[in-house]
Amino acid sequence: MQKTVLDRVEPVAEGVVSLVLRGADGPLAPWEPGAHVDLSLPNWLTRQYSLCGDPADRGSYRVAVRHDRLSRGGSEYVHLFLRAGRTLDVSLPRNNFPLLSAPEYLFVAGGIGITPLLPMLAAAGDSARLVYVGRSEATMPFAAELKAEYGDRVRLHAGGRPDFAALAAELGPDALVYCCGPASMLDAAEAAFPAHRLHLERFRPVVKEFGPDVPFEAHCVRSGRTVPVAAEESLLDALNHAGFRIPSGCREGVCGSCEIGVVGGEPEHRDDIGAPDGRMYCCVSRASSRLDVDL
Structure with missing residues (x-):
């Protein structure tokens, strides 16, 4: 996590504010167009926002937040209570939407x-x-x-x-x-x-249909532990309950914060990002038989 100070809150449209976050301890981590960050709010919620400033500006990040009338507490807090001067934790940038080279x-x-x-x-x-x-x-x-x-x-x-x-x-x-x-x-x-x-x-995952969830085991190769995953719980929750502190944000398979490595077995990918080979997003993806994971 990176420490930032909320430099200013500016309205940029009806129901939308821009937040400019200044690095509290020096330059912020670099990023490329398409990247997003997790913003830890003072009401104990974490939300994902796309970076919309200048990648060359290492001193600050800019994000924009629309006030969602069906807010689960994130955008409502930002619009009603968040004020300049507040210290906020921000994750390192992640990019699931990179700009590829093209002539047009x-x-x-x-x-x-x-x-x-x-x-x-x-x-x-x-x-x-x-x-x-x-x-x-x-x-x-x-x-x-x-x-x-x-x-x-x-x-x-x-x-x-x-x-x-x-x-x-x-x-x-x-x-x-x-x-x-x-x-x-x-x-x-x-x-x-x-x-x-x-x-x-x-913004939200596409609704998909999968077979019924079944119990399986996640063998954590580096620690030598095996974690049972019940049919009614996610792999993310099972690992967290077992003491592995896996970061998470959206819990819907769209942000990528819960990515873990897979070294054996066949994961059933249920995310909307497209997990690369040897990786999976454990908030939604699971398996029907044992997985070997890099933990």
């Missing part, structure tokens, strides 16, 4: 989904375009800032969604599409853009 980019943002795309647009160069969708310009964070900086390379669609099929037809043969926003918009993007070009980041 189309970025598609919906509402607060603009946050991971802001530094991408700055890094991508003159061949990048942004299509930004929201209920109204007043509810779209950083809209005025984007238009002022990028002009015609930014298209705002307030109150309606653009024709994604038409946007797909305009793309060059090697263009990549990066999209972040509400589930309905991402589903429409998946239907319109070729899968090999499209990169998505979701």
Whole structure:
């Protein structure tokens, strides 16, 4: 964890504030566009937010938080109680949504989904375009800032969604599409853009169906211990109860904070990130037989 001081809280749209977090002990850890951090709030909640500032600025991080009317206590606390001067713990950045090299980019943002795309647009160069969708310009964070900086390379669609099929037809043969926003918009993007070009980041996991959960064992290779995992508990909870302090954030398979190594057995991946070979996200993923894990 990194110690930060909340330097300022600024409204950037209706129901959205920007938080600028200054490193309390010197430079903060480096990051690349698409990265996010875990922010530990004073009400004992941890929430994940995309970094939307300048990666070259090692002195501070910027995130933006929308006040969710169905808040489970995170965004509500930020908007109603969090004030400048507060010391906050912030994780090292993680990046499940990296910007790959391409000659041309189309970025598609919906509402607060603009946050991971802001530094991408700055890094991508003159061949990048942004299509930004929201209920109204007043509810779209950083809209005025984007238009002022990028002009015609930014298209705002307030109150309606653009024709994604038409946007797909305009793309060059090697263009990549990066999209972040509400589930309905991402589903429409998946239907319109070729899968090999499209990169998505979701706020919530896609609903999937799996077979019934069954008990299994996790053998912790480095410690020599074997941890039983009951059918009704997650691997994350079983490991934590056994004394292995595995960090966790979303507990939905979208943030990546609970990643562990797998050295034997076949995990059943249930995350929305796409775990690399030899890794798994133990908050949602499990197994039907013994796993050997790197703990």
